[in-house]
Amino acid sequence: MKDAKQFFSDFTDSELLRSRICEEMNRLIDDEAPEAWQAGQKAAHILGYDIPDEVAKTIVVRVQGISEDELKELSEDEAKAIASGDPRLPACC
Numbered sequence: 001m002k003d004a005k006q007f008f009s010d011f012t013d014s015e016l017l018r019s020r021i022c023e024e025m026n027r028l029i030d031d032e033a034p035e036a037w038q039a040g041q042k043a044a045h046i047l048g049y050d051i052p053d054e055v056a057k058t059i060v061v062r063v064q065g066i067s068e069d070e071l072k073e074l075s076e077d078e079a080k081a082i083a084s085g086d087p088r089l090p091a092c093c
Contacts, residue, residue: 001050
């Protein structure tokens, strides 16, 4: 299993991974009705990533308000904070 840091790096760089995660999240939400972060965490797990709860919550909250261009422009510090589950990250407008 790959860790959350690797997931975020792969997610940032791969349109295919972002699409697969979104598709799987939508399927899981429809089938099981979990919260978005739980669906994202399960989708990532299906694709070979092990992401702790707090990290999954942070990634989903952060990514939901970010455009694709903004996602690519995150600083290395922001990416590390997201991958480590830093709860102080603001949601993006």
